[in-house]
Amino acid sequence: MNGMIITVGEGTCGIAAGAKDVMTLLKKQAPEAEFRVVGCVGMCHREVMVEIENPDGQVYLWGDVDRKSAPKIMKFHKGAGDLPKDNLIRSSENPDAETDAYLARQTRIALRNVGHIDPKSLEQAQGRGSYVAIKKMVAEMSPEDVIEQVKIANIRGRGGAGFPAATKWTFARNAPGDKKYLVCNGDEGDPGAFMDRSLLEGDPHTVLEGMLVAAYAIGASNGYAYIRAEYPLAVENFQKALEDARAANLLGDNILGSGFSFDVKIKQGAGAFVCGEETALLASIEGERGMPRIRPPFPAIKGLFAYPTIINNVETLSNLGWIINQGGKAYSDIGTSGSKGTKVFALAGAIKNGGLVEVPMGMTVRQMLEEIGGGSSTDYPIKAVQLGGPSGGCIPASLFDTPIEYEAINATGAIMGSGGIIVMDEKSCMVDISRYFLEFTQLESCGKCTFCRIGTVRMQEILSRICDGKGTMEDLDTLEELAHKIKDSSLCGLGQTAPNPVLTTLKYFREEYEAHVKDQKCPAGVCKGLITHFIVQDECTGCTICERYCPVNCIEGELKKPETWVIDQEVCINCGMCVEVCKPDAILVQ
Amino acid sequence: MSNQSLEATVEPADVQSWIDAIGREPSAAVPLLQAIQGAYGYLPRKAMDLVIANTDVNASQLYGVATFYAQFRLKPVGRHLIKVCHGTACHVLGADRLNTSLNHILGITDEEEDTAANGSYTVEDVACIGCCSLAPVMLIGEEAFPNLSGADAQRSLKKHARKVKEVLPGHEEMQNEAKAKKAAKVQEVRA
Amino acid sequence: MSETVSITLNGQQVEAEAGATIRAAAEAQGIKIPTFCHDNRLKPFASCFLCVVEVEKARTLLPACSTVVGPGMVIHTDSQKVTDSRKMALDLMLSDHAGDCIAPCETTCPANIDIQGYVAHIANGQFEEAVHLIKRRNPLPVVCGRICPHPCESECRRALVDEAIAINPLKRFSSEYEMTHGIVVPKAGPDTGHKVAIIGGGPAGLSAAYYLRQMGHAVTIFEALPELGGMVRYGIPRFRMPWDMMDNEIGAIIDLGVEVKFNQRLGSDFTLADLKSQGFGATLLAIGAHKPKPMRLENEDVPGVLGGVDFLRMVVLGEEVDVGKKVAVIGGGDTAMDCCRVARRLGADVTLLYRRTQAEMPSLPIEQEETEEEGVEFRFLTAPSKVLMKDGRAVGLEVITMELGEPDDSGRRRPVPIENSEEDLEFDLIIPAIGQDPDMSCITNETDKPDTTRWNTFIYDMDTCVTSIEGVFAAGDCAFGPDIVIRAVGEGRKSALAMDQYLNGKETKLEHEYAISRGRLADLEMADFSPRFVHKKRALEGVHPPEKRLTNDGGWAAINMGLEQAQAMAEASRCIECGCNARFNCDLRDYSTEYGATETRLAGNKRACDEDKRHPLIKIESDKCITCGSCVRICDEVRDVHALTFVERGFSTRIGPNFGDPLQVNGCDACGMCIDVCPTGSMAANVGKECGPWLSEPTNTTCTSCSKGCGLMVRVKNGIVVQVRSINDDPINGANICAEGRFGYQLMANGATNNGSDPIQGARDVIFNAKSVSVVVSTQLTVEQCFAAAELAQADGGRLYYASGQSITAESKPYGKITGEANVALLSRLGAKPWGAGTNSDCIVLVGATLPEAELGSAKVIAVSAYDPGINGAIVLPVADPLSSDGAFLNRDGQLTILRSPFGDAGERAVHRVLAKLAGRKALSDLGGLRSKLAEKVTELAPITRLNGERVAATELKPELVPAALDGRGAAFAKHMKGMELGWN
Structure with missing residues (x-):
């Protein structure tokens, strides 16, 4: 087996799916092979993924690898077994149209190296072109040149707000002050978004390269990478990248002898969604509660420790090296008139090919869902996507031809946000999803402003009431009024966008709200207050498993006597455990 | 075993070493708390008092920060920490059920409580950990468990408990109940 | 520019x-x-x-x-958008705001008397002030004190601790104190030229007259009967409502300049139209309800049957009533009880017939009890079905036995007759007392009749008392139907306000001030109240035994003796003060009123927090907090203390002391600035009944605690300092005062008291028998105190020394009191030397100063001090509150600041007065005299001018005198804080 190269995807997803186990197993089976570890290629739905390159150059990409399938795959590679078809995603001999399309429809700029390199290896990163831009930049370009290229690229902040990066930089560049800061915002708090994690974990050097570009442009000598503590692997890999880059004089004093000095410290976030907001993030780095501050002064003028500060999102930064190398023009050739370049999305929910995708701006939602995502993963059609997490909104199927660009997305009431997309089918309740988001924002509100602190709770209470079948039509009006007022009278983005999930679902799925209120029904069968669990005795086998799993002991009957089995509705909390464990599907939810 | 026994013993020298490494300025507040929590699993009052006494971080700031961020706990944590992800994907696919079933098997009935009475496990809800395609997900310690149903969560926990030799109070109770039921039935049959 | x-x-x-x-x-x-x-x-x-x-x-x-x-x-x-947003902000804040702006007793009282306020006055022994407060809302407190069924007490939250406060007995106590200590009469307003006619001189009419006269309107009362008082006089027997008391009270109202026309009955003697033509700009119908309700029985109009109120009135008028031997009274209300008791006093055997059981009787339990004690027989579940006649006269009743059925609209179980249970009973007089109606026959002659209801009451607006006829108002029983006196009193006032608006050509409209409540008594949990207070039984009024009641003055003497003074004060101190401390200065309330916000529109869960009263001076009621963070920020940004913080986040975000510890262990120096910046009552002074809250006028003055000269806004109520706050934009210290300025007054109120028989004489003997005297002063005294001490030293050829403690300068503690060496300049000028070891004296007078025991040696020590009685051989004299005295001191800019404090004379305990007495120099005990002597001595102080209430600057003092003169309150604090874990320096 000499010459065989085995590559295992060890992003957080891969590890969660058991990549470490698989790696150990494969090492035992093929001790002589060369093993490589890479970040997440983005096809999270097929984790654990293993790529095996035979000595003859044939490349096989395996998915859903586990303890059982790993030996079979190795056996096949040793020529001693059949092709384990279920695990094969593609190989040189067996190209897979869907997977090829999945990759072909994407344009990978930010994600260009993720999944291809060992994130802990500076050498591999450089092998794929990392830091070429830095050499070019310090040798040939003035900070103004850099800003000019970024201006030509017209890249807008990928964190959510979409503010043109070059404009922000210009403010900071021109702000007086002997000390300036560059902060990399890796506080990816949107539930459902994980592109920053993937980038920091899978390709930290590209992010760092972007920081160097930005720092050079604005004249910052100090940087912070603010990374969520929930991403330990990202912290670990980024730390390693910093050390390696420093050792290679790509970071620190007098970088590459150019006279440009810049160094970066990691600050770990401690769990606060609001810290994705620039001023809250700065407060957090300064050791305070993450409470947003009034702007102006803008951080570009007076930011971290009162010095001019630029905060750029991880994904934004990941594009910068490419822009320096290829020129701003090349970047702005991609995308639409208002939105240039590409955007990374995290696809999850009822979608076949869930994971990270990077698409050119202008692609429609439908194209992304169908051509890349492969459509619904369930028996039901997709009815909506939730875009932008708690700050975003729902786009109904009827608007799936909306192109993915800032203005068009905003027009639907949703926002681009950081790029989390939750795909929902008929079995998702839009009221419940709104309630979920409001519960989230309500807990994540920093508690400073009246409207956000109390208003979101009142909205959540009304939504809970509706989910419990206790809502009134008047509640819907109050909900809408609250939503508009909260948007209008909140200090920061969290409050200003918190009502979006409700406003968009009220706009596009009002009939679902009305069904809850008027008919006391949850059309999707989700809301616990409006559903009942029954045992269909004809289907029941009297196996007692439901009794054992019921957390409130509300199911009783005699062994092997199906006719005796009933659920005590007074006690039942509609948690659904019984449905989950019932083998003959004898439990009916109504 | 009560939660009391989970209180950590704080060594002033340890706290001092973190202060020396991290710094004394107000901006050191969060990393210092992270170091403390990293060591003890929660923020013992004594350790926080040492920070206040030996740095420029004042009590108002430290307590404000400690209660602001979701990461920090002021109460001792069980010997093992279970984190249940409540990201959107996990929510849509039934993360709540993981909590219900975990609490059940751990015998946690009080809504205010998150640690099993014997101090074995603490169940904590966490914000999205970014493994949305594997939802619902939970972590026991560092180990992740993907694509869980409520029943899966119980099974995984039982397995983990056997490995680390912990008793699950709720599970014990369930077994006792089952035994009692069986015994009653036997009695009935005999009669 | x-x-x-x-x-x-x-x-x-x-x-x-x-x-x-x-x-x-x-x-x-x-x-x-x-x-x-x-x-x-x-x-x-x-x-x-x-x-x-x-x-x-x-x-x-x-x-x-x-x-x-x-x-x-x-x-x-x-813009509308702005106003809507503000209103919603307020709606949201109120939805998470819990408390009682106004105590439930006051909101329940139909006349909205400030009960918490007057109870607080009584607890302080300020009985006259209590009366003043009561009389703002009720000109008939004596009447109400005797007979009011006190709905306030039924909502009293103290009932959730043990028993409701005896509110009405307290009112009675204070109002009768008034009777014996000079009646409180408000002033009649300057004449407005408007004339008002009041028809009916009962509680509603009298109340309206009382307020109308204060507004300056001319008032004429038309009374159908020969005396004023209405139902109180003619419907309540005088053993319950002594006439002399009532006459006093009514007299005070009439003395405001009310014209009364007796025996003038509307309808028969004059009409509403007549009044209009006589130039009365407004007329108030307050004719009461004097017509007994009929039983609707056969033969009830025959002799031998007499309506309850008719019966009572005839007795009062002295008309002959033949009660015979056996009397039946029918009904279960207070009038029925009164009829029984009067008939008893007239010598009859009385039987009360009531169709339900005792549990349903609407009269007060105490009335029932007393009636029974007086020998009246109660027959329950008995209803008359027919009046039995003989010779055209009633001789008895056919009655039928009832049983209780389903509850009716009133919630009481409906009595249902049991078939064939009829029974005949013999009676000489039958008194149906089942209620009364207004007598509307009085308006039959009118061409322009006010509309009436089917219950024979006037149709009127309950907020403004306006009837269907312009210029005609209605109040009292004839408007709302028969009800309690205090309701008529309240309506009398309301109608007066409305008539005033009407006469002045304004729209008649009642202003509603926003107020939130924790809820009705029935909806609250005992567990939330009971454990927080020491339990104490309610005071009981003394009542004569039944034999005495029936025989004293023929049975007509007053039967209830009320509360004793000590009893009243103890009872008043049981009040748990539900009403908010910030009642009179709450921004949240004011804006909520302005924007019409409510707590109900966006109601939801509220954060529930316990009241934190662990700090001796500052109370935190987080339930009322709107999380504006001002307290945290002033503590942090301005004071650099950091005792408060934001806790948690999201909706649960709240404000509290660090780690939930008591505020004082968090470094709090009790400056109380958190209270000043709090827009609600969430941060408040931890004071009790001595501070009300009462409505009070603020006065600006200057702090005498140290030489800085901080401005203070002081609220004084009847000689009591109820609140001290900083003054916005005070240039001296950026409007930041310290604990001493704010709380000094309060501590002094709790200070040590004199324990000896005549300690001054004793001390004088010691001083003048000594060979050499040393007077050692603290560097914290005021200018006057230092000077008085210097004079004492000289009186006996002694020496003056100062013992400087820790030096606090304006620079070292920007917002604190300055002490120590900063004040030495003035003392040097007065000839003082620093105290040093080895200074020989056989008598040492310590004025606010302490010395180590070793330095005292064998000398006799006299300490003029309130705060450290532990010194060997010390005679302790209390130091009075310097805020209670006038003071002169130097401010930071080197200017002499003079103030005339509003606090009046400090009395015998003032430090300078004690020193003057010790020195035997009478001239010095007067501040004016003291100052002029001071001015002679320290010539630069010469042109001292006194300017009333103004903070002025006029000086030619040398710079070295600038930081001068403190008092002893810093040390007083130290004592106060001892044992409260409060660090103090």
Whole structure:
């Protein structure tokens, strides 16, 4: 087996799916092979993924690898077994149209190296072109040149707000002050978004390269990478990248002898969604509660420790090296008139090919869902996507031809946000999803402003009431009024966008709200207050498993006597455990 | 075993070493708390008092920060920490059920409580950990468990408990109940 | 000239200072923008979002407190959008706000008497003040004190601890104190030229007259009967309502200049139209309800049957009533009880017939009890079915036995007759007392009749008392139907306010002030109250035994003896003070009233927090907190103390002491600035009944605690300092005062008291028998105290020394009191030397100073001090509150500041007076004299002028005298705080 190269995807997803186990197993089976570890290629739905390159150059990409399938795959590679078809995603001999399309429809700029390199290896990163831009930049370009290229690229902040990066930089560049800061915002708090994690974990050097570009442009000598503590692997890999880059004089004093000095410290976030907001993030780095501050002064003028500060999102930064190398023009050739370049999305929910995708701006939602995502993963059609997490909104199927660009997305009431997309089918309740988001924002509100602190709770209470079948039509009006007022009278983005999930679902799925209120029904069968669990005795086998799993002991009957089995509705909390464990599907939810 | 026994013993020298490494300025507040929590699993009052006494971080700031961020706990944590992800994907696919079933098997009935009475496990809800395609997900310690149903969560926990030799109070109770039921039935049959 | 920018503010183009916030720019134009979280002492924060304004082209509304004006900005501060947003901000805050703006006793009282306020006065022994407060809302407290069924007590929260406060007995106590100590009479207002006719001299009419006279309107009461008092006189027997008391009280009202026409009955003697033609601008119908309700039985109009109120009235009028031997009274209310008891006193055997059981009887239990004690037989579940006749006269009743069925509308079980249970009973007199109606026959002659209801009451607006006829108002029983006296009194006042508005050509409208309540008694949990207080039984009024009641003065003497003074004060101190401390200065309340916000519109869960009273001076009621953070910020940004913090986040965000520890262990120095910046009652002075709250006028004065000269806003109520606050924009210290300025008055009230028989004489003997005397003063005394001490030293050829403690300068502690060496300059000028070891004396007088025991040696020590009685051989004299005295001191800018404090004379305990007595120099015990002596000695102080109430500067003092003169309160604090874990220096 000499010459065989085995590559295992060890992003957080891969590890969660058991990549470490698989790696150990494969090492035992093929001790002589060369093993490589890479970040997440983005096809999270097929984790654990293993790529095996035979000595003859044939490349096989395996998915859903586990303890059982790993030996079979190795056996096949040793020529001693059949092709384990279920695990094969593609190989040189067996190209897979869907997977090829999945990759072909994407344009990978930010994600260009993720999944291809060992994130802990500076050498591999450089092998794929990392830091070429830095050499070019310090040798040939003035900070103004850099800003000019970024201006030509017209890249807008990928964190959510979409503010043109070059404009922000210009403010900071021109702000007086002997000390300036560059902060990399890796506080990816949107539930459902994980592109920053993937980038920091899978390709930290590209992010760092972007920081160097930005720092050079604005004249910052100090940087912070603010990374969520929930991403330990990202912290670990980024730390390693910093050390390696420093050792290679790509970071620190007098970088590459150019006279440009810049160094970066990691600050770990401690769990606060609001810290994705620039001023809250700065407060957090300064050791305070993450409470947003009034702007102006803008951080570009007076930011971290009162010095001019630029905060750029991880994904934004990941594009910068490419822009320096290829020129701003090349970047702005991609995308639409208002939105240039590409955007990374995290696809999850009822979608076949869930994971990270990077698409050119202008692609429609439908194209992304169908051509890349492969459509619904369930028996039901997709009815909506939730875009932008708690700050975003729902786009109904009827608007799936909306192109993915800032203005068009905003027009639907949703926002681009950081790029989390939750795909929902008929079995998702839009009221419940709104309630979920409001519960989230309500807990994540920093508690400073009246409207956000109390208003979101009142909205959540009304939504809970509706989910419990206790809502009134008047509640819907109050909900809408609250939503508009909260948007209008909140200090920061969290409050200003918190009502979006409700406003968009009220706009596009009002009939679902009305069904809850008027008919006391949850059309999707989700809301616990409006559903009942029954045992269909004809289907029941009297196996007692439901009794054992019921957390409130509300199911009783005699062994092997199906006719005796009933659920005590007074006690039942509609948690659904019984449905989950019932083998003959004898439990009916109504 | 009560939660009391989970209180950590704080060594002033340890706290001092973190202060020396991290710094004394107000901006050191969060990393210092992270170091403390990293060591003890929660923020013992004594350790926080040492920070206040030996740095420029004042009590108002430290307590404000400690209660602001979701990461920090002021109460001792069980010997093992279970984190249940409540990201959107996990929510849509039934993360709540993981909590219900975990609490059940751990015998946690009080809504205010998150640690099993014997101090074995603490169940904590966490914000999205970014493994949305594997939802619902939970972590026991560092180990992740993907694509869980409520029943899966119980099974995984039982397995983990056997490995680390912990008793699950709720599970014990369930077994006792089952035994009692069986015994009653036997009695009935005999009669 | 600073730069300006042009902005458009509510349509007006104006110039605003560049860099100013929208709020400041608007204020410069006289536009006040509401806010909670903004305070000039603090950095802009933008959290409450009450101050939002609309700026054209802005995406959202903007907080005016922290948005800086930009050139060309077009701002609207009062658009609909802005108002709606502010209202919702308030709705949201109120939805998470819990408390009682006003105590439930007051809101329950139909006349809204400030019960908590007067109970507090009684607890303090301020009985006259209590009467003043009561009489603001009730001119008949004596009457009500005797007979009011006190709905207030049924809502008293003390009942959740043990038993309700004896509110009515307390009112009676204080009002009768008034009777014996000089009656409290308000002033009649200057004549307005308007004339008002009041028809009916009962409680409603009298009350209206009382208020109308204070407004200056001419009032004529037309009374159908020969005396005033209405139902109180003619429907309540005088053993319950002694006439002399009532006459006094009514007399005080009439003495305001009310004209009364007796025996003038509407309808028969005059009409409403007549009054109009006589020039009465407004007329009040207050004719009461004097017509007994009929039983609707056969033969009830025959002799031998007499309606309850008719019976009582005839007895009062002295008309002959033949009660015979056996009397039946029918009914279960208070009138029925009164009829029984009067009939008993007239010598009859009385049987009360009531169709339900005792449990359903509407009269007060105590009335029932007393009636039974007086020998009246109660027959329950018995209803008359027929009046039995003989010779055209009633001789008895056919009665039928009832049983209780289903509950009716009133919630009481309906009595149902049991078939064939009829029975005949013999009676000489039958008195149906089942209620009364207004007698509407009085308006039959009118051409323009006020509309009436089917219950024979006038149709009127319950808020404004307006009837269907312009200029005619109605109040009391004839309007709302028979009810309790206090309701008529309340309506009398309401009608007076409305008539005043009407006479002045204004719209008649009642202003509603916003108030939140924790809820009705029945909805509250005992567990939330009971454990928080020491349980104590309710005071009981003394009542004569039945034999005495029936025989004293023929049975007509008063039967109830009320409370004793000590009893009353103890009872009043049981009050748990539900009403908010900030009742009279709550921004949240004011804005909620202005914007019409409510706590119900967006109701939801509230954060529930316990009241934190662990700090001896500061109370935190987080339930009332709106999380504006001002307290945290002033403690942090301005005071650099950091005792408070924001806790948690999201909806649960709250404000509290660090780690939930008591505030005082968090380094709190009790400056109480958190109280000043709190827009609600969440942060409050931890004071009790001695401070009300009462409505009081603020006075600005200057603190005498140290030589800084901080401005103080002091609220005084009847000689009691109830609150001290900082003055906005005070240039001396940026409006930041210290604990001594704020709480000094309170500590002094609790200070040590004199324990000897005549300690001054004793001390004098010691001083004048000594060979050499040393007077050692603290460097914390006021100018006058230092001087008086110097005079004492000289009186016996002694020496003056100072013992300087820790030196606190204005620089070392910007907002604290300055002490120590900073004050040495003045003392040196007075000839004082620093105290040093080895100074020989056989008598040492310590004035506010302490010395180590070793230095005292064998000398006899006299300490003029309130705070450290532990010194060997010390004679302890209390130091009085310097705030209670006039004081002169130097401010920071080297100017002599003179104040005339509003607190009156300090009395015998003032330090300078004690020193003057010790020195035997009478001239010095008067502050004026003291000052002129001081001026002689320290010539630079010469042109001392006294300017009333003004903080002035006029001086030619040398700079070295600048930081001078303190008093002893710092040390008093030290003692107060001892054992409370409060560090103090």
